[in-house]
Amino acid sequence: MDLIRRILVMVGDSPVPLNATVFVDETHPFEMVAYHIDLIGQANLADTSITRMGGGMIARAEVGPLTWDGNEFLDAIRSDTIWSRVKQRVGATVGSTTIDVIKALAIKIASDMLI
Known part of the structure; x- marks a missing residue:
C-alpha cells in the first residue's frame, strides 16, 4: 500500500x-x-x-x-501522520485489508484527531 x-x-x-x-x-x-x-x-x-x-x-x-474515488482516497491518506497510524493499526490487527477499509480507518483516525 x-x-x-x-x-x-x-x-x-x-x-x-x-x-x-x-x-x-x-x-x-x-x-x-x-x-x-x-x-x-x-x-x-x-x-x-x-x-x-x-x-x-x-x-x-x-x-x-x-x-473522484482516487481523490477521496488520497485526501483520506495524504497526511503522513494519519498514514503512519493507519499502517500501525492494520499491522497490529488484521495485517492486510481492502482499500475501502483503509479509507474508512483513515477517515476515522482524522476525525478522532479533530475531536
Missing part, C-alpha cells in the same frame, strides 16, 4: 499522466510498479493506460488523472 499511496500522491500533484518509469527505484522494479498501476486502475482510483506484450506482461503503464 505504500507504493500505491506514493503513486497516488505524485499523480494527484501532477497536471499530466505519469509513466511507470517515474516510480521505478532500487526497491520498486518496473514490473512491480506497473502491476500496482494496474491495480489502481482496477480499483477506479485513477485513469490508467496499460500496454501488454504477448503472454500478458506489461510493457508500458501510465497513470493519471485521479478519479
